[in-house]
Amino acid sequence: MNNINLLDSLILTLLTLIIYQIIAWAQQKWQLIWLNPMLISIAIVVPYLLLNNIPYSEYRQSTQMLNALLEPAIVALGYPLYLQLQHIRKYWRQLLVILSLGVVIVMSISFIMTVLIINQQEIAISLSLKSITTPVGIALTEQLHGDSSITAIAIIIAGFSGGLLGPSWLKLCGIKSDAAIGLAIGSASHVIGSMLISKKNPNQGAYSSVSLIISALLTAFIVPLLIPLFLVLFS
Amino acid sequence: MKNIVYTALAISLCLSLGKFLSNSIGGMPASLYGMVIYCLLLQLNWLKAEKVQTATQWVIRHMGVCFIPASAGVINHFELFQNHGLSIVAIIFFSTFALITVVAVLTEKYLTPNTATFINKG
Numbered sequence: 001m002n003n004i005n006l007l008d009s010l011i012l013t014l015l016t017l018i019i020y021q022i023i024a025w026a027q028q029k030w031q032l033i034w035l036n037p038m039l040i041s042i043a044i045v046v047p048y049l050l051l052n053n054i055p056y057s058e059y060r061q062s063t064q065m066l067n068a069l070l071e072p073a074i075v076a077l078g079y080p081l082y083l084q085l086q087h088i089r090k091y092w093r094q095l096l097v098i099l100s101l102g103v104v105i106v107m108s109i110s111f112i113m114t115v116l117i118i119n120q121q122e123i124a125i126s127l128s129l130k131s132i133t134t135p136v137g138i139a140l141t142e143q144l145h146g147d148s149s150i151t152a153i154a155i156i157i158a159g160f161s162g163g164l165l166g167p168s169w170l171k172l173c174g175i176k177s178d179a180a181i182g183l184a185i186g187s188a189s190h191v192i193g194s195m196l197i198s199k200k201n202p203n204q205g206a207y208s209s210v211s212l213i214i215s216a217l218l219t220a221f222i223v224p225l226l227i228p229l230f231l232v233l234f235s
Numbered sequence: 236m237k238n239i240v241y242t243a244l245a246i247s248l249c250l251s252l253g254k255f256l257s258n259s260i261g262g263m264p265a266s267l268y269g270m271v272i273y274c275l276l277l278q279l280n281w282l283k284a285e286k287v288q289t290a291t292q293w294v295i296r297h298m299g300v301c302f303i304p305a306s307a308g309v310i311n312h313f314e315l316f317q318n319h320g321l322s323i324v325a326i327i328f329f330s331t332f333a334l335i336t337v338v339a340v341l342t343e344k345y346l347t348p349n350t351a352t353f354i355n356k357g
Contacts, residue, residue, distance in 0.1 A: 184334075
């Protein structure tokens with residue numbers, strides 16, 4: 001830390017922790033899905049930084065301890081992955097094929113559309129990683145030098161849009177089984193989608209927790225091959 | 236307390252192995268190699284699932300706060316959202332619903348008959 005004062009750093013880190021904890025607690029207490037702790041925290045932290053003339057780079061550096069904890073937190077996701085593997089023994093082959101296909105399709109559509117419409121590769125990388133759970137999305141975006149803040153916002157939008165409207169859309173398409181609805185919403189709308197559909201149908205929720213963690217893993221495997229290819233093709 | 240130390244050591248070990256793999260063969264970020272190794276060691280029963288359960292779930296429940304420093308970076312992108320906000324939302328919507336449709340249709344067609352054994356964990 002070059003010229004950043006240790007006390008400022010401590011205050012900003014604590015402030016972030018406290019804001020997040022209060023919102024997470026309120027969400028738990030009132031069971032309000034839209035009270036998304038990350039989204040609301042950003043909506044408080046950003047104006048706070050602007051009002052106090054704190055440059056983002058300073059905030060980022062001051063809170064680097066929180067960012068550093070992201071790595072061990074991602075490792076911890078190996079536990080739910082282990083739990084879900086016990087559930088898919090009977091049909092893992094079909095599941096892996098379907099979800100891999102889904103990952104390739106969503107990344108291709110997002111990347112190509114972004115390049116064609118907005119024409120910025122950094123944004124294209126971010127948007128092609130928006131279907132997976134936030135920690136994995138941020139880690140993969142940073143590795144590929146995309147912009148992780150865009151990824152984080154896109155992940156929230158994908159979560160709410162798929163989780164809220166996905167089930168009605170699938171009904172319209174004539175899809176009936178809990179497996180199909182759960183796996184589809186989990187692969188596109190990750191934890192937010194899973195929380196939203198679990199309330200109405202826990203069985204669908206169980207399927208979506210399987211697909212969200214497997215899709216995150218498959219994306220991690222596929223991204224290092226697919227994105228460099230796209231970057232060459234569309235540069 | 237013993238289980239917390241056990242879990243912390245297990246996660247550190249997996250992350251170190253992940254860093255080694257990421258540096259030597261590349262591909263995924265270290266943390267994701269770590270996640271795969273953690274899962275593998277649990278599957279092989281080298282790590283005891285019942286010992287890591289509580290501490291790991293605590294970490295997962297509270298990990299959201301670690302995303303805020305990176306996400307607050309939107310502060311530098313107001314212009315992007317002003318110029319392209321609608322396009323960004325449209326791309327997210329379109330690709331999300333394409334993905335949902337593909338996975339649901341394929342699952343309904345090729346997977347449903349075999350899934351009767353799926354355990355409902357609620």
